Amino acid sequence: MRVMPIRYSTDVAAMTRFYEVLGLRVGSVSRPGGWVELPAEAGMLALHRGDGVDVGRCELAFETDERLEDVAERLRAAGYEPGPVVDEGFGRSLRVPDPDGVAVQINEYDRELYT
Template identity: 40%
Template structure:
C-alpha cells in the first residue's frame, strides 16, 4: 500500500447497506469497529470509509462525503506539507491512533489517519482488494490548481476529477477496468458519457468510470 492513500469518508444512515452496495461494485471490507458504525473498504488503489452519521461527533449528515486520507508516517507527511506552505499541519493523538489535521485549499480541513497495527476495538478482514477498481473522487467547486498542488505535496498518485459547483463538495466516484456491462448487471445503473450513474443507499449519485 502506498505511503498516503486517498480515503473519502461517507457519513451514512445505514452502514451495512452502503457496505453491501460497495462490495457489489467491487470494494472489499478491511477494518470495522466491533461496536459497529465504522468500516473502511479497499480497492486496488484508494479506500472508502463509512461512518454512521447518527454517531458522528462532527455533525456529519447522511449522504455527506468528505475528503480524508490514510498514511504510514504522519511526521514525514507533516514535513512535506509544511515545505509546501501548509504551515498549520498538526499531529495529535486520538483514542484510535495518531491523526494529522491541516487546512487544505478552499479552507477545507483535511484529516489524515496514521496506519496502525493496534486493532483494539476493531476487527481486521483479509480484504483481498480487487485490483481492477480504484477510488477517484470528483471534487466540485474546487480550486483545481491548488488541489493538485496539495495532492502533489501529499504524494498521492490517485486520479481526482474536478467539476463545477457553487461550493466545495466531494462525490464518491470509482474507476474500473472491469467491463461496465458486467458491473451494470449487478446494480441498477444508467449509462452516460461518463460511465455508469448509480444511486447509492444514501440517495447519492455514484459514477463508475470505465
C-alpha cells in the same frame, strides 16, 4: 499516502453491501459497527473546476477495468438500478444511487481521449 474518502450514512450495513457489490472488500470494522473500511487496489483524488453550487461539493467516483455493462448487470442482480452507460470525453461512465440515494459514478477510462 492513500486517499480515503469518508462517506457518512445512516445505514452502514446497507452501504457496506452496496460497495461490496461494486467490488470492494470489507477490511477493518469497528466493534460497534459504526466504522467500516473498504480497501481498494488503488485510489486517486480528482480535482475539477467548479463554481456556484459546485464549489465544495464532493462526488464519489470509481475507475474500473471491467466493462460497464458487466458492472451494471452485477448491480441489477443485487437489486440496485444503475443509470445508462454514457459516452464521456474521457471514456464511458454510469451512475447508480447508493442506499441513501446519493449518486456514485463508475468510470471506464480511455486515456487516449483526454491525455
